[in-house]
Amino acid sequence: MEADFSISTDYQEHFNPRDYLETYYGAGSGLFLSDGYMQFILKNLFKTFTSGGVHGDIAIEIGSGASIHTFLSACESFREIIATDYSDRSRRELETWLKKEPGAFDWSAVVKLACEMEGDRDKWMQKEAKVRGTVKRVLKCDVTRSNPLEPLLLPAADCLISFLCLQVATKDEDSFYCALKNISSLLKPGGYLVTGGVLGSSCYTVGKKKFSPFPLHKEILEKAIPETGYELLQLITQPHINPAPITLANYYGHFFILARKKDDNLPPRT
Numbered sequence: 438m439e440a441d442f443s444i445s446t447d448y449q450e451h452f453n454p455r456d457y458l459e460t461y462y463g464a465g466s467g468l469f470l471s472d473g474y475m476q477f478i479l480k481n482l483f484k485t486f487t488s489g490g491v492h493g494d495i496a497i498e499i500g501s502g503a504s505i506h507t508f509l510s511a512c513e514s515f516r517e518i519i520a521t522d523y524s525d526r527s528r529r530e531l532e533t534w535l536k537k538e539p540g541a542f543d544w545s546a547v548v549k550l551a552c553e554m555e556g557d558r559d560k561w562m563q564k565e566a567k568v569r570g571t572v573k574r575v576l577k578c579d580v581t582r583s584n585p586l587e588p589l590l591l592p593a594a595d596c597l598i599s600f601l602c603l604q605v606a607t608k609d610e611d612s613f614y615c616a617l618k619n620i621s622s623l624l625k626p627g628g629y630l631v632t633g634g635v636l637g638s639s640c641y642t643v644g645k646k647k648f649s650p651f652p653l654h655k656e657i658l659e660k661a662i663p664e665t666g667y668e669l670l671q672l673i674t675q676p677h678i679n680p681a682p683i684t685l686a687n688y689y690g691h692f693f694i695l696a697r698k699k700d701d702n703l704p705p706r707t
């Protein structure tokens with residue numbers, strides 16, 4: 438399948454990661470903190486990487502942008518996390534936080550929330566240090582390419598983590614399936630895919646710029662995951678608590694998926 442360069446170019450040229458972080462993750466006003474998304478994702482990530490038993494040597498985060506919340510539980514379960522994204526500005530914004538540079542986005546409200554879920558809100562500074570020590574590389578990635586990390590060839594990862602990326606990088610069912618297969622090339626057989634995002638979103642705004650994701654629904658996900666070479670272990674959905682202002686985004690709920698890349702030599706997970 439041909440890559441849709443117009444979407445990638447849109448993110449490279451028009452996606453302002455700082456506006457995105459302020460709008461969706463800002464302490465007090467962030468949409469994803471007031472509509473239940475952040476609580477839902479943190480809770481499911483915590484379960485997955487503790488009682489869910491998902492751990493290993495290397496995890497790759499696909500399309501991390503400048504966000505760090507998906508590393509908060511994962512950093513306890515992997516020796517190394519490799520962050521990746523298409524956009525230069527998003528990778529730079531992430532590095533600003535990782536290197537504690539002046540003007541970095543303040544994630545402390547989210548980090549405290551994750552620590553509270555893990556049982557000790559007061560350890561949030563240790564948690565930030567742990568994330569900074571575990572995310573060792575920030576690489577360019579394009580999920581529309583058969584090797585998304587081209588020209589690099591990395592050893593296959595134990596786990597892929599990806600939130601709100603595949604649905605924004607694709608425009609229809611075919612390209613969404615293709616992206617799922619492309620990223621699977623980075624994963625060991627039997628390795629885990631931990632993914633999620635929002636349901637029904639065909640439009641969202643960052644600053645003055647509108648983006649047009651592929652609108653995902655539960656039925657599409659239930660079909661796409663097994664048909665692209667993964668065993669679907671969990672698909673959890675919830676409606677949002679507060680509808681987003683229609684000028685900002687038009688999703689109606691959130692989803693979280695735990696899947697495993699098929700390996701004919703492994704027994705099904707019980």
Ligand SMILES: C[S@@+](CC[C@H](N)C(=O)[O-])C[C@H]1O[C@@H](n2cnc3c(N)ncnc32)[C@H](O)[C@@H]1O
Nearest residue numbers: 448500501502504523524527579580600601606
């Ligand atoms: C809505 S943001 C999500 C960021 C982060 N994962 C989160 O959950 O907040 C979407 C990210 O996907 C990235 N992206 C868009 N097209 C991509 C592609 N073809 N390959 C990899 N990343 C892409 C964008 O640069 C952007 O950082």
